[in-house]
Amino acid sequence: MQKIENEVWERIHNGDISAFEELYDGFAKVMFSLSIEILGDRWEAEEVIQDIFSILWKKPEAYSPAKGKFSSWLLVLTRNRSIDRYRSRKRRLDRGETDEILSSRPDQMDKNGAEKATASDEHEHLHRAFTHLPEEQRRVIELSYFKGMNQQEIAKRLDLSLGTVKSRTRLAIEKLRNSLSTLRL
Amino acid sequence: MDTLTQKALDYTLGVLPKEESLLFEAMLEENDEARNSLAQAQEDCANLALSSKPKSLGKEVRSRILENCQPSLCFDSFLSSESIQKLHRNFSRQDERYQGGGGCVPLKEIQSLQVQDELYQLYEDLLVLSPLVAGDSNAAAGDMSGLQKVLHKSPSFSQSVDSLLSHSIEDDRPVAQSVQRSLLSSMPSLSFFSDRLKGDSFAMGDVRRLFYLCRDQLKIMRASFGDIDPPRLVEDEKLRLHSAGLLKTKWWGAEHAYFSSQGKVRCGHFFDGPVTERCVEFAEYDANMYCLANLLSPRSANGEFHMELIKDAVPDCILAIAKAETKKEKHEEIEEIVHGINPLNPPFQNDQVLWNLIEESMTRAHQHASLSELREACLFGCQRMENSTYLWFAWPAIENAHDGAEA
Numbered sequence: 001m002q003k004i005e006n007e008v009w010e011r012i013h014n015g016d017i018s019a020f021e022e023l024y025d026g027f028a029k030v031m032f033s034l035s036i037e038i039l040g041d042r043w044e045a046e047e048v049i050q051d052i053f054s055i056l057w058k059k060p061e062a063y064s065p066a067k068g069k070f071s072s073w074l075l076v077l078t079r080n081r082s083i084d085r086y087r088s089r090k091r092r093l094d095r096g097e098t099d100e101i102l103s104s105r106p107d108q109m110d111k112n113g114a115e116k117a118t119a120s121d122e123h124e125h126l127h128r129a130f131t132h133l134p135e136e137q138r139r140v141i142e143l144s145y146f147k148g149m150n151q152q153e154i155a156k157r158l159d160l161s162l163g164t165v166k167s168r169t170r171l172a173i174e175k176l177r178n179s180l181s182t183l184r185l
Numbered sequence: 186m187d188t189l190t191q192k193a194l195d196y197t198l199g200v201l202p203k204e205e206s207l208l209f210e211a212m213l214e215e216n217d218e219a220r221n222s223l224a225q226a227q228e229d230c231a232n233l234a235l236s237s238k239p240k241s242l243g244k245e246v247r248s249r250i251l252e253n254c255q256p257s258l259c260f261d262s263f264l265s266s267e268s269i270q271k272l273h274r275n276f277s278r279q280d281e282r283y284q285g286g287g288g289c290v291p292l293k294e295i296q297s298l299q300v301q302d303e304l305y306q307l308y309e310d311l312l313v314l315s316p317l318v319a320g321d322s323n324a325a326a327g328d329m330s331g332l333q334k335v336l337h338k339s340p341s342f343s344q345s346v347d348s349l350l351s352h353s354i355e356d357d358r359p360v361a362q363s364v365q366r367s368l369l370s371s372m373p374s375l376s377f378f379s380d381r382l383k384g385d386s387f388a389m390g391d392v393r394r395l396f397y398l399c400r401d402q403l404k405i406m407r408a409s410f411g412d413i414d415p416p417r418l419v420e421d422e423k424l425r426l427h428s429a430g431l432l433k434t435k436w437w438g439a440e441h442a443y444f445s446s447q448g449k450v451r452c453g454h455f456f457d458g459p460v461t462e463r464c465v466e467f468a469e470y471d472a473n474m475y476c477l478a479n480l481l482s483p484r485s486a487n488g489e490f491h492m493e494l495i496k497d498a499v500p501d502c503i504l505a506i507a508k509a510e511t512k513k514e515k516h517e518e519i520e521e522i523v524h525g526i527n528p529l530n531p532p533f534q535n536d537q538v539l540w541n542l543i544e545e546s547m548t549r550a551h552q553h554a555s556l557s558e559l560r561e562a563c564l565f566g567c568q569r570m571e572n573s574t575y576l577w578f579a580w581p582a583i584e585n586a587h588d589g590a591e592a
Contacts, residue, residue, distance in 0.1 A: 017251070017254055020251075020254060021251065024247060024250060024251075028242055028246070028247070028250075029239070029240070029241065029242055030234065030235060030239075031234075032240055032242045032246075033234075033237045033238060033239050033240045034234040034237045036237075036240050037237035037238060039320075040320075040321050041319070041320030041321045041325075042240075042320040042321070042325040042326070042393075043319070043320035043325065043393050043396060044320050045320070046242070046246050046393070047434050049242070049246065049250070050246070050249060050250055050253070050434070050437070053250045053253070054250070054253050057253065057254050066220075068220075068223060068224040068227045068228075069224065069227065069228065069231075071231060072224070072227035072228050072230070072231040073227060075227075075230065075231040075234040075235075076197055076227050076230050076231070078234070079198075079230065079234060080198075080199050083199065123235050123239050124239065126232055126235035126236045127235070127236050127237065127238060127239065129236065130233070130236030131236075141233065144198060144200070145198065145230065145233045146237075148198075148199070148200075149200075150195070150198075150200035151195075151200070166191065169194075173194075173229045173232075173233075176229070176232045176233065176236065177228075177229060177232060
């Protein structure tokens with residue numbers, strides 16, 4: 001898998017647009033799902049995806065195989081850029097700005113809309129595994145991974161010791177890792 | 186979790202303090218164990234990414250992204266043309282940079298009470314529309330019922346614009362220009378997309394386009410009429426850098442409409458960095474960009490036109506350029522408008538207004554010179570090169586980014 005991914009990146013590096021299309025078709029949806037989960041805003045999530053693909057095409061050297069698996073790197077980049085936007089929006093709201101759009105937006109909205117979810121087995125499996133994590137572990141992961149809080153902030157927010165935050169994070173990550181390895185058997 | 190694993194995870198999540206991040210990066214250079222820990226942390230985070238609810242991306246996002254892979258159009262010959270060389274020789278930094286707000290008048294200064302009321306109602310209707318097309322709206326998730334219900338209300342946005350344009354505005358020039366800016370810059374395109382979203386033949390990209398147009402139109406109206414929404418105007422007047430990226434996002438691969446004509450926008454040269462210092466300045470800049478697009482889009486020979494922002498081709502200046510392939514007679518129409526020949530010619534009266542709005546804005550942005558001096562110095566203009574028409578205006582660049590927050 002890693003070999004195939006690196007080969008796609010090599011081709012993009014050489015300006016092969018069909019490799020770029022392959023990458024988009026293979027990864028854009030999962031990147032978008034992650035970004036919209038963090039931001040709760042379709043247009044902002046689209047902007048994140050556009051920016052990342054734009055960087056990949058114009059500066060493919062931003063990635064190198066030394067940075068680990070290409071797909072993992074892409075998702076880390078998507079997550080970190082989405083978190084940056086989320087924080088920047090939060091700062092604006094904290095400053096009391098009265099943007100007509102921002103002020104109408106709750107922190108994260110649950111939609112009953114006509115979103116049609118189609119997903120790969122892996123994606124669906126992990127989503128299910130995540131929702132089945134014990135509440136206290138899921139909460140820690142939500143705050144750290146989807147809201148960008150560091151462990152001290154989480155400890156303060158949930159009134160827990162730093163050690164508890166660390167152990168819950170570890171347990172949750174291990175459970176998700178095991179869940180995926182079961183699927184891949 | 187051992188220290189190295191924890192560090193790798195914190196580094197991946199971007200929560201490792203800066204100094205520790207630097208130390209960890211140094212470890213990565215020479216330590217296999219650190220590299221393995223990082224690879225594992227990235228994979229764990231990728232698993233977490235896959236736990237998010239699956240959502241579909243629209244086809245238009247794919248085409249926008251692939252369009253960005255096309256080679257950028259070459260503007261070298263335009264930038265080395267006599268007009269731009271003249272601009273190069275004449276453009277100078279001003280001691281005090283214009284920060285917008287100069288085109289603002291009170292709504293109550295409009296003589297006609299009916300026009301006042303209709304403009305105020307239009308602003309209120311747009312405030313209602315905004316959250317319905319935002320990225321977290323039901324419409325953005327594919328459920329159009331709430332949005333369509335509001336859009337089917339009478340009068341429609343196009344009817345409001347038609348009604349307002351039917352009044353003869355005989356107020357003094359700044360008042361008339363505020364009305365015209367509010368009706369002829371982003372509003373025609375907004376009306377077009379709101380009409381299209383009422384029916385069945387729309388794309389998800391139309392909701393997104395309407396969102397940007399709505400946001401821009403509200404800001405343009407606030408920057409035009411100081412008393413239409415004072416609390417939000419206070420926010421718009423705060424120092425807050427607005428980057429070229431905001432404009433690129435909006436124009437990149439967009440469909441644009443000016444009344445009944447439609448065009449496709451292409452971009453390739455937007456620089457990275459701030460364009461304006463306050464929202465009120467951004468609103469004015471935005472209105473000027475819409476005016477360029479509205480003038481050129483209906484005259485494009487192939488339905489496409491370019492919108493570009495180029496910095497440093499002329500020192501201290503940001504050049505906004507609109508370019509399209511045009512037939513000779515269409516270029517001549519634009520030239521007549523730009524040179525103010527036959528300004529009351531009925532078919533092009535609104536087009537003449539568009540160009541005048543840009544000219545007036547330029548006199549505010551470059552207060553050291555008269556309109557004729559600015560025209561002579563090529564701070565804005567029109568020229569034809571190889572079957573294409575170029576329109577441009579030059580805006581003072583921001584020298585040093587101040588401490589103001591970023592929009």
